[in-house]
Amino acid sequence: MSDPQFKSWQAIQAEVLRRIHARDWPPGHTIPNEVDLAREFGCARATVNRALQSLADSGLLERRRKAGTRVALHPVGKATLDIPVLRQEIETRSMTYGYRLVERALACAPAALGTDKTALHLIALHYADDVPYVVEDRWINLTSVPAAAEQPFDRISANEWLVITAPYTNGDISFTAEVAGAEQARLLNTDTGAAVFVIDRTTWDHDQTITTVRLTYAPGYRIHTAIGTGMTAK
Template sequence: MSQPRFRNWQAIQDEVLRRIHARDWPPGHVIPNEVDLAAEFGCARATVNRALRALAEAGMLERRRKAGTRVALHPVSRATVDIPVIRQEIEDRGQSYTYRMFSRKIARPPVSIQARLCPDSPVDCLHVTALHLASGVAYVFEDRWINLATVPAAANQNFDTISANEWLLATVPYTHGDISFTAEAAAGAEADLLGTARGAPVFVIDRTTWDHDRAITTVRLSYAPGYRIRTSVGTPVSV
């Protein structure tokens, strides 16, 4: 009987996970190379590569140049965090949503932002700052840079009635991102906007998202005191 053909990376990913969970490929096992898997699954090598890359990012595989790809000795279950539409998040709490944009300009980002969005060659980006409010009370301050080389349509958006957060999630697909959580001392105007004392601790999320190897946006979200985040723990099967 001929081997079934796998025409998309998600199907290949599911099959690799099945073999890992069934211990066909036990922890530490070096799996076949991409060329052999592509021949077995009847697909392009690039399709196999994407599936294995996603599983490596999920902690299920370990990939090393010249050493091949092996099943992780200690597969990691990772917390997964959805990117919410802030308006929807507030309305789901039973509160009314309002939004105020403070600034919008096209400029070369500072070096720290260039390192995330355009490390190879600096490009003009769109910088937007805005405040999201829940029932008239400050909820989160958004400080965002958008890579116009990846999302040129953003240059034509005013973001005066719809936030960059909501517009990007509705119109720009992303494949993956990285995120960090910190507690920081509220400073200056940011503390005033969030209605808290200067120096008071606030919860901050820094997030950058990509479409494959092209950075889309990086954002700093500073939340008013009392914010709580919820996540789930599991092994993602797609990114």
């Protein structure tokens, strides 16, 4: 039983994965408990726990106290997207980053900002190699970030300033496709009617809204990531 070849949690994870793929443990099957697996693999229970927890995080296993650990019937794929600051995103692609403030005004906040007070409205353009890359349409809650009122945002984008100045505890992000409106098509230097990728994001510090922003990317933008069990391949 005690097999000295499974010592690291990665090795155990790989073996469990193998058994799932080989249908030794088919979808829906309840696998042995941690104590038994630890005995079989000849390691501590904590090591088995680490391996199984990792697989549960990636959605392949479902674990419940007392009920045990089951192989997921419908493994929900999990994709982790990195949402870097725009400057970094562009510079990572070896392009020159540029920024231009288009509009800065105080106005009545939209509903999404969760405040009825006056808020700061910014519209800005981010460039990659002098080509419009994304339009940033942002509202900042001046109640939670009063310092923003003093900030011109003509050289440093709110995108960059906020991550350093106003940390958030919580956020909400969504992605969709839209037809470019006349104004945004003009800013992005593209045709009205082009399909644009849109990211809407709102962040809070505990229960107070900090900012809500709509990023409208130039046509052709593609967000990209890897999915998988963490096994390196290809």
